[in-house]
Every structure is written in structure tokens, then in C-alpha cells.
Amino acid sequence: MKRSLDLLLTLGLALAACSRGRRIDERLLLALEEARAWQHRADVHLADHEVAAAGADVEQVLRIRFPPGAPEGEEARLDAWARLAQLYLGPSENDEDRALAEVQKGRAEATRDSFYRAHLETVAGEIFEARARRIAAAEAERARTVRKEALEAYARSIAINQRVQAALAKEEP
């Protein structure tokens, strides 16, 4: 019995050690640096109102091969999905659907709670808000339903942020 407990403890701690992840290396830095450059390019294109070019830049972030399991890689990708959703959000129903689809792709990739995962839900809330505004005059009842979806998305974002902050507060002395 005692031996089993010892073994379980050892395995648990070994897993905890693994959860610390790998050392920061050149590969991670190169990937982050490339992602950073693509996002800055998107900023520059947006300054000239070139939304399509900015979208193409952000899509490049999703083609970067981050080291497997690197949390920074997942976060950079989630941020890219969120930004694509914002860039694709336009004045039509189709634009909103496309934007929501990008959010959904990000959600599907997320493996853990993070501020980036919460940000995705915030962007989802913004998309629903935009849709509710667009249809408010013509479809009042549907607009009310869409506003409810926006509220739910914001609530998810708040809950994730609170969990991440609570986890960080435990980590820090």
C-alpha cells in the first residue's frame, strides 16, 4: 500500500515536472519572432486600410511551426484566430458567420485556460453585439436573442479570465 502511494506520488511529481515544459530555445524564439513580424505587418497594412493584406499577414502566423507543446505557440495562434475574426467582421451576415467560424477554430485548438482563450470569447461577444446592432431595427426579436448570445460569450470570457488570474495568484508568492 505504502509502495503504491510512493509510486503514485513519484509519478504525479514527474508529471508536474513535465508540465514545466521544455527549455526556451532558438526554435521557439524564431517562431515567436516570425509571428511578431507578421502581426506588425498586419498593423502596417491596417494603417493604410488594407484589411485583406492584413488578414493575409495574420494567416501567415497560423502557418508557423511552433515547437510542439509550447504554450507560447498555442497562445500566438489563438491570438491570430481572434484577430482574423476581428478583421473578417464586416457589415453582412456572411462576414459575421465567417468571423464566428474563425473564433470556433481557435476554440477547437485551445488546450487550456489562458487570457488568449478568454480573448477569443470576448471577440465572439463583439461579433454578436455587432450583429445585434445590425439587425436591431428590422429583426427586434432576433436581435434580443443575439444580444443574449453576446452576454453568454462575455460571461465565458470573464469566467476564464477569473480562473487564469486565480491560478496566477496561487503561483506567485
Place this chain on the structure above:
Amino acid sequence: MVDDETPPSQEELANAEALRRAIDGESHASEDAQAAALIFASSGRAPRLGEVAARRLVLEAVAAAGRKRRTSSLAQWSRSVGVALGAAAAAVVLFVVALPDAPRRWMSRPSGSTVPGPFSPQQTAAQRLDLLTSDRMTAFRESRLYEAHR
């Protein structure tokens, strides 16, 4: 009627010898042992421990001691394994918790403390990556510097 003058037959002699052996504890035949026990009980004295019986007792005691020693060494081995696992667990705890903060900063990890959220609408994805890349670059340089001076 039994004639006392008649010399004992071979069978009677054999039975007497068997009874003597049982009384001396040298025989394990159940009938002999029962007869011996009855004789001892009627005479009111405990059976005498024969040489063979004593040897059997010694052998049994030695065997029991051997079994006990084997059981004891198994328990000792279990304890050793337990101690080794405990030591390994302690080493992992040291690695995970008790080591200074610096090595942890050199690890790839979530950026919650580097780029704290919730993100403001004014902060762009590029700015977040600026913060993150800069932090990880610094940590990487520190780790390389540490290794170079080791």
C-alpha cells in the same frame, strides 16, 4: 488364560518395542502414540522427550526461524524500495518547487504573468508578441550565459 512362564512371541516383542519407542517419543505411529499417551496419563506423568523428538523440535524451530528471516528480508526490501521512491519523489519536489526561480523562467510556459489579461482593446496582438518575445529572449540569453560560465 495367559501363561506367565511362556516366553514372549516375536509379535509381542515387536509390539513392546513399538510401545517403548512411542513412550520415548521415537515413533510417530498414531496407535503407538495413543497407547503411550494413555500409559502416561494413567501414571500421572508427562511424556519424556526422546532424542528424535527433540531433534524434530530443533529442526522445526530452525525451519521456522528461516521462514521468519526470509519474510523479514522481504519486508526490508520493500522498505528499501519505499525509501528509494520517497527519495526520488523528494528530488522531483526539489526540482519542481524548491529550485530558485531563475530556471523556471528559462522554461517555455504560458505567458499569463508576462502578458497579463484581460487584454485592453487598445493593445494589439503585435504588442502582446513584443512583450512575450522580449521576455523569452531575455530568459534565453540568461540561460546561455549561465551555461557558458558553468
